Amino acid sequence: MPTHTLRRFRTGAVAVALCSMSLLAFGGAGSAPAQAATVVHAHAVQDPAPNGNNGTTIDPLQYNCGNDAPSCGQLGESYGYYNGTNVDLLYSENYYCDPAVQSYATTGCEAGAPPSSADPTGVSADGTSLGNTTHGDTLYIPVPLFSNPPPTQCVATATCIDHPPTIDLSRIAGALPGNPAPASLRNVPIPAHDHVVGTRNGGLPEWWNVEVVATTSPSTFATLTSVSAIAAAEQAGTVAEVPTNAYLFFQVLPGTVPAAQAANLAATAPPGPPVAAPAAAPPASQVEPGTTFDNLKNDCSATAPNCQNIGISHDWVDGQNVDALYTEPFFCDTHVTSGASTGCEAGAPPTTVPPGVSDPTPPSTTTTNSQIDPLYIPVPIYSSPAVPYTQCPTVVTCIDHPATIDLSRLASALGAPASALTNVPLPSHDHLLTTRNGDQPEWWNVIVIPVTTPQGLASVENLKSYSAVKSLEGVAGSGIGGEVPTNAYLWFQTLPGAGPASPGPVQSDCMTHLPSGSVVGGAALGDGTGYVLTDAKGDVSVFGAATCYGSLTGVPLNAPIVGIATDKTTGGYWLVASDGGVFAFNAPFEGSAGGLKLNRPVVGMTSTLNGNGYWLVASDGGVFSYGSARFQGSTGNLTLNKPVVGMGLDRSTGGYWLVAADGGVFSYNAPFYGSTGNLTLNKPVVGIAPVSDGSGYRLIASDGGVFSYNAPFYGSTGNLTLNKPVVGGMNNNSYDGYWMVASDGGVFTFSPPGEGMAFFGSAA
Numbered sequence: 001m002p003t004h005t006l007r008r009f010r011t012g013a014v015a016v017a018l019c020s021m022s023l024l025a026f027g028g029a030g031s032a033p034a035q036a037a038t039v040v041h042a043h044a045v046q047d048p049a050p051n052g053n054n055g056t057t058i059d060p061l062q063y064n065c066g067n068d069a070p071s072c073g074q075l076g077e078s079y080g081y082y083n084g085t086n087v088d089l090l091y092s093e094n095y096y097c098d099p100a101v102q103s104y105a106t107t108g109c110e111a112g113a114p115p116s117s118a119d120p121t122g123v124s125a126d127g128t129s130l131g132n133t134t135h136g137d138t139l140y141i142p143v144p145l146f147s148n149p150p151p152t153q154c155v156a157t158a159t160c161i162d163h164p165p166t167i168d169l170s171r172i173a174g175a176l177p178g179n180p181a182p183a184s185l186r187n188v189p190i191p192a193h194d195h196v197v198g199t200r201n202g203g204l205p206e207w208w209n210v211e212v213v214a215t216t217s218p219s220t221f222a223t224l225t226s227v228s229a230i231a232a233a234e235q236a237g238t239v240a241e242v243p244t245n246a247y248l249f250f251q252v253l254p255g256t257v258p259a260a261q262a263a264n265l266a267a268t269a270p271p272g273p274p275v276a277a278p279a280a281a282p283p284a285s286q287v288e289p290g291t292t293f294d295n296l297k298n299d300c301s302a303t304a305p306n307c308q309n310i311g312i313s314h315d316w317v318d319g320q321n322v323d324a325l326y327t328e329p330f331f332c333d334t335h336v337t338s339g340a341s342t343g344c345e346a347g348a349p350p351t352t353v354p355p356g357v358s359d360p361t362p363p364s365t366t367t368t369n370s371q372i373d374p375l376y377i378p379v380p381i382y383s384s385p386a387v388p389y390t391q392c393p394t395v396v397t398c399i400d401h402p403a404t405i406d407l408s409r410l411a412s413a414l415g416a417p418a419s420a421l422t423n424v425p426l427p428s429h430d431h432l433l434t435t436r437n438g439d440q441p442e443w444w445n446v447i448v449i450p451v452t453t454p455q456g457l458a459s460v461e462n463l464k465s466y467s468a469v470k471s472l473e474g475v476a477g478s479g480i481g482g483e484v485p486t487n488a489y490l491w492f493q494t495l496p497g498a499g500p501a502s503p504g505p506v507q508s509d510c511m512t513h514l515p516s517g518s519v520v521g522g523a524a525l526g527d528g529t530g531y532v533l534t535d536a537k538g539d540v541s542v543f544g545a546a547t548c549y550g551s552l553t554g555v556p557l558n559a560p561i562v563g564i565a566t567d568k569t570t571g572g573y574w575l576v577a578s579d580g581g582v583f584a585f586n587a588p589f590e591g592s593a594g595g596l597k598l599n600r601p602v603v604g605m606t607s608t609l610n611g612n613g614y615w616l617v618a619s620d621g622g623v624f625s626y627g628s629a630r631f632q633g634s635t636g637n638l639t640l641n642k643p644v645v646g647m648g649l650d651r652s653t654g655g656y657w658l659v660a661a662d663g664g665v666f667s668y669n670a671p672f673y674g675s676t677g678n679l680t681l682n683k684p685v686v687g688i689a690p691v692s693d694g695s696g697y698r699l700i701a702s703d704g705g706v707f708s709y710n711a712p713f714y715g716s717t718g719n720l721t722l723n724k725p726v727v728g729g730m731n732n733n734s735y736d737g738y739w740m741v742a743s744d745g746g747v748f749t750f751s752p753p754g755e756g757m758a759f760f761g762s763a764a
Contacts, residue, residue, distance in 0.1 A: 075312045075325065076161030076399075077253075079153045079262050080139075080195030081225040086257035089195065090310065091162040092205060093249030101245035104186035107164035111212055112171025114243040139208035139248055140196040142224040142239075145216045148581070151589045152192040153262075155550065162248055163190055172242065197252060198227035205251035212242040311399030314391045315375075315431040315494065316464035324431065326400040327441065328491035331355075333362075336487040339422030341527040342402035346448050347409025349485035354443050363445040365483045375444035375490060376432040376483070378460045378469065380451045381414060387457065391430045400490060401426055403545050403571070404529050410484065413450070420756045423734050425529050425545035432466040433494070441493035446486045453479030510540045510548035514763040516744040520561060521604070521687075521728040526568035528734030533745060533763045536560040538575055538583065541745065544760030547571055549586035557581075563604035563646075569611035576605045580616055580624065588612060590627030598622075599636070604646040604687075606656060619643040621658050621666065632656065633668035640664070641677070646687040646728065652694030659688040663699050663707065673697060673709035681705075682718070689729035689738050700729035704740055704748065712736060714750040722746075723764075732757055 080089045097109035100116035144152065154160035167190055170182035197208070213230055215221050220238040223229045233239040315324045331354040332338065338345035349364040353372065363369045380387045392398035404423050411418035432449075449469065451457045456479020460469055472478040518535035525531065530544025538552025538561045549572050552561070559579035566573045572586025578601040580593025590613055593602065600620040607614040613627025621635025621644040632655055635644065642661040649656055655669025661684040663676025673696055676685065683703040690697040696710030702725040704717025714737060717726065724744035731738050737751030745763030 075310060077310055078160040078195065079257060080197055080252070082197050082200060082252060084226045084229070086259060086262035087197075087200075087255075088253040088257055089197075089250045090205070090253050091248065091250040093162070095162050095164050096207065096247040096249070097164065098245040098247075103168040103245065104170060105164075105166045105168040106187055107166050109164045109166070109244065109246045110168035110171060111242045111244045112169070113245065115209060115245045115247075137197065137199055137201060137206060137208050138211050140198075140211050140213050140224075140227070140230055140241075141193040142196060142221060142230070143191050143193045143212055143214045144218070144221045145214055146218055146221075148592060148594050149192070149218070149221070151584060153194045155192055155585070162250075164246065165190060167244070167246075194224065196224060196227060196230060200252040203251060203254055205249060207247045207249050210244045210246040210248060212244060213239050214242065215239040312495070313398040313431065313492075315433050317433045317436055317494070318467070319464045321464070322433070322436065323495040324492040325441075325495050326490065326492040328400070330400055330402050331443070331489040331491070332402065333487040333489075338406040338487065339408060340402070340404045340406040341423055341529070342404050344402045344404070344486065344488045345406035345409065346484050346486045347407070348487065350445065350487040350489070354489050354491075357443060365447055365485045369445075372443045372445055372489070373433070373435050373437060374447050376434075376447050376449055376466050376469075377429040378432065378449045378451050378457070378480075379427050379429040380454075380457050381427070382452055382454070385454065387428050390428045390457075390461070393428050400492075402488065404527065405486075405488075413481075417754065417756055419735065420758065423527055423529055424758070430460060432460075432464075432469060434466050436494040439494050441491065443489045443491050446488040446490060448484040448486060449473065450481035450484065451479060452481060456480045510542055510551050511553070511763070512541065514539055514541055514745045516764065517724055519727060519741060519743045519745045519763060521563050522730055522739070522741040522747070523564045523566040523573060524730040524732060524739065525566055525571060526733055528732040529758075530760050531730055531739060531747075532564060532566060532573050533741060533747075534561055534564045534575055535745075536562075540573075540575075540585075541763040543747075543762075544758065545571075546760075547586075549573065551585075552583060559601075562602060565605045565607040565614060567607060567611040568609055574605065574607070574614060576602055576616055578602050580618075582614075582616070582626075588627065590614065590629075592616075592626070593624050600643070603644060606647050606649045609649065609651055609654065615647065615656060617644055617647040617658060619645070621660075623647075623656075623658075623668075630654070633666075634658075635666050642684070645685060648688040648690040648697060650690060650694040651692060651733075657688055657690065657697060659685055659699060661685055663701075665697075665699070665709075670694065673711075675699070675709075676707050683725070686726060687728035689731045691731055691736060692733035698729060698731075698738060700726060700740055702726050704742075706738075706740075706750075712752070714738070714752060716740075716750070717748055 075092050078089050080087050097103065097107060098115040099108055101110060101113050103110035154163060166187045169185040169188055173180055173182040173185050213224060215233065215238055217238050220233050224233060230239065234241060310327055312323050312325055315322050332342060332344040333350035333352050334343050335351045336345060336348050350362045353360055353362060353369060357371050359370045361369045363372050363374065368374060392401065403426060405426050407414060407421040407424055408418040411421055414421065451460060459472060459478065459480065463469055469480060472480045474482050514533060514535045518537065519533055520536050522531050522533040525546055530542065530546035532546045533541045538555060538557065540548065540551035542548045552575065557577060559577040559581065561575050562578045563576045564573055567587035570586050574587050575583040580596060580598060580602045582589065582592035593616055598618060599622060600618045602616050603619050605614055605616045608629050610628065613629030615629045616624040621638065621640060623631060623634040625631040635658060640660055641664065644658050645661050647656050647658050650670035653669050657670050658666040663679065663681060663685040665672060665675040676699060681701060682705065683701045685699050686702050687700045688697050689700060691711045698711050699707040704720065704722060704726045706713060706716035717740065722742060723746065724742045726740050727743050729738055729740045737757035740748040747759065747762040749757055749759040751757030
């Protein structure tokens, strides 16, 4: 391994953003401070890649997840670059940081010194030998250290599978501006970054030593997609390389990833080049020893390019804990009527089987298909007390589970109106299997077992056995009801042993509560199953089926956050600051006004229906369009009576409305239904909430007063004394209700009489 050196930089510090709590590390442009350009010379990059890099060999996870190595952990994917092309990286081991190199970080990881040897022979925490691979290859991670960076493959701290959340930078403290105290840099977040590999290692998994490649030049960062480009930038002095003691274990999957797919930052394995067809999968044998293991061969080999949603959840078989490895998206039979956005429902069995199943017999709660086995999911349906930990404890924390489900067929049993149950977040649940299917992958039909009491749930989690739980179904006082069919299927195989579950998309940097008085707005998911709130510092709270994809907690900002919008396609969200900086979280970054000199501050944003663009609006009514959002007019050249405070999308025409503080409404490719511009208001208007089909809108005032135009009025807080003023409104697009958000994080729910629209929670 080359000798590494770290020099004081001539025009700044290469690692300044590394120690600035990831201030520029999130997947979008923002309003964090800019950094000076860096010119530095470091060691040369590794030699050209060895032969055997066509990516046609794939025997995934062979070193980690087989019977002789049941330590499989942190299973999942991220993207990388190989020779300038997008490739898929499949991780199957927990990261390792050489303990022989001193680190003060809680993770044991550090930057500034290389590992203690080029070929470490230690053993990782979960048992994998570091000497079990043939190459000592390097994983280069380009890190952007400049204002308004582009989206990166790992968009925020530890959002990529198997990445350590923190690192010790104290060794490079002397190279940083102002000479910060080394003690202040001992445990700081990992920044956003890309991945570059110089070899595919024949498609085989191995340990890769991490080397940071940092630059303050946007033009340079855009070129860092190959080892040769890194070498050229290093020669030109526009990047600096920092060694680390960290290793990641992954393999480069066959083929390449289309640029458009890689830009979505959602890992799916790509198709590989044509090779001989793999051996046919054996028939389901129902043999239980779990000794057969040729993982992912039906999905992820070069001739089977459907591999998606790779990850692990936990199951029980006859009292034993087992892992389930998912490699395909869920399937819900669309021949069965469902009101859920996912097409999934509970209460009726499927009428067809998933594609590729040769036995066409649909399974049910009483019969099974010869190639499909049942997956029983005990689901707590009581509301109090709070449900304790289960294998899938909250909405979509388990890999490959549908976000929502239609429970309207169970309305009488659940004691709720059917109209309120057509598209509800998937509830917490456990998994029970009756077979391991010889550890071969197959489709499993989902059958719900309702659990009505905490005592019933305790029985399930103590017994861990379908046969034992079955004996309690319908027994008085057991708290376990009869089985309910669904039209849903999951594709997975059981693994030998029991390892950690793969983390889902949920991040830990969102808050349950936001500081009172600081909340600036909220945005609902496109299907009305949840919402996201944010405050002026960019802290985020999520509710219902909304997923936490990150926040700006602790990130220094040049200007406060003033608004939020959700991506109707991904469920992610954007935050916008008053200087026009945009921060994207699991949503495409299409640009920002952060680098412009604005006449007036930005006050809000809204997204297009397809999520491929968004508009920003300033207080003078100036509109800034990005991505597929089409500019359709503004009030930027008009003299307004009161400043503009928000905007809303007409989901019917693709146009938009602007609303001013006096309730004046300005329509652009959207019908004008009325305004309060000629009325004397008790309190100023703070936002607009268009109805889902564009046929009307509601104006929201800071006292919670609601003014409805061609839209039903279901209530307001105009006659209440609020702790804090209302800052905005959100329409429920699944049916015609709305929520209002106050600056203390309080949420108020209004829906048609008797419909009981869901209240998902508040940040107050």
